[in-house]
Amino acid sequence: MDDLIQLVCAYQKTAELDERTQIAESIFRVVEPKMSFFVFNSVRPSAADDVLQEVLIGILKSLQSFSGTTEGEFLKWCHGVARHKIHDQYHTQKNERFQPLPPEEITELVDLSATVTPLATGEWLDLAYAMKLLAESKPECVEYLLKHFITGLDYGEIAEELKVNYDAARMKIGRCLETVRELVA
């Protein structure tokens, strides 16, 4: 069983407040950066931190009811809570919601990740190719590609978020990727 899920199970079983607090801190040291990435790429920066706090509260208040068995299921569930919080608070400000990561920030984050796990030989070429794919994508494709490949959402989550059906999301991502792949030859 994944470490994260073991922590969630331990949290659900523990009745002691101090122990529960310690376990929750361990869970959120992993989950909070993932949720902050999701939130900061969904709402305007000035509001993102407040929304993030609402997301953390929402996750904690429902944590006892989570019944999945894998880390993937847990993160998907957390993304669901985050999506609802973002929707609850910002559905009236649609034009302010999607904030694509600027290319220079993507490069900076890749460099930072390399300080933790050095890049393998040839990996930089692949990453540069991927960045070129994103840079050359049509504007209507960028949101789909970023959400799927960079934020790490699956087709179902994207479909729910962008209010389209599953197949439409899957086909859109496939078409966007195919078009830009031909372009970046």
Place this chain on the structure above:
Amino acid sequence: MPREPKQAEAALQKLGQRVRAGWAKKHPISERSLATVRTTVREVWEQQEKERRAKLFSPKIPPPPKKKGKDKDKGRGHEPEI
């Protein structure tokens, strides 16, 4: 010559992993978030304790017997009382 579709997909997935790892390095959990976690854990725990105690010390009253609904037999051949 364009790369294979699978290669393009794999490159983007690799970029995603790197970007998320970089973000986690750049933005570790903040003090504000840690405080939110501690406060919320306490609030949830207090609420559960309150409910547990209320359940423990509440007098055991047997549930009321199920009423034989006066509407139960309504239907065909049962005219409503006027």
